[in-house]
Amino acid sequence: MLVIEVTNARDVVRQRIGRLGGRLIGKVVDAEAQVEKALIQELETAFRDFGIEARIFSIDGPQMIGRSHLEIPVQVREERQVRLS
Template sequence: MLIIEVTNAREVMRERIGLLGDRLIGKVLDAEAQVEKALIQEIELSFQEFGIQARIVSVQGPKLTRDNQLEFPIKVRQEREVSFKDE
């Protein structure tokens, strides 16, 4: 199992939408969810190219602590099944 924690989602979105849009981050726009959505799309394409079947789940809630432990609860934001493409 892989766990990827995006630690600079706000900065990535700030670069994408500019300084004016920065005011929307956290109020209207969930930077973490948007970055995760883009990552899931890229991971899905890569997995399909390599023939990897997987379940990718974007969740809200868990935090990685300083002593490398996960804290819960989990709220699922998005889930996608990755399977072989029909040719």
């Protein structure tokens, strides 16, 4: 199982939408959700190219604590299944 924590979602969104849009992050735009959605699309494409079937979840709630603990509650924002046709 892989866990990927995006640590610079605000910076990524700010680069994409500019300074004015950067001020809206957190008010109108959920930076983490936007970056995760883009990553899910890229992962889905890459997994299909490699012949990998997977379930990809975008979840809200867990926090990494150091290198050895994951704090949960989990709220699923999005789920996508990658299946080979």
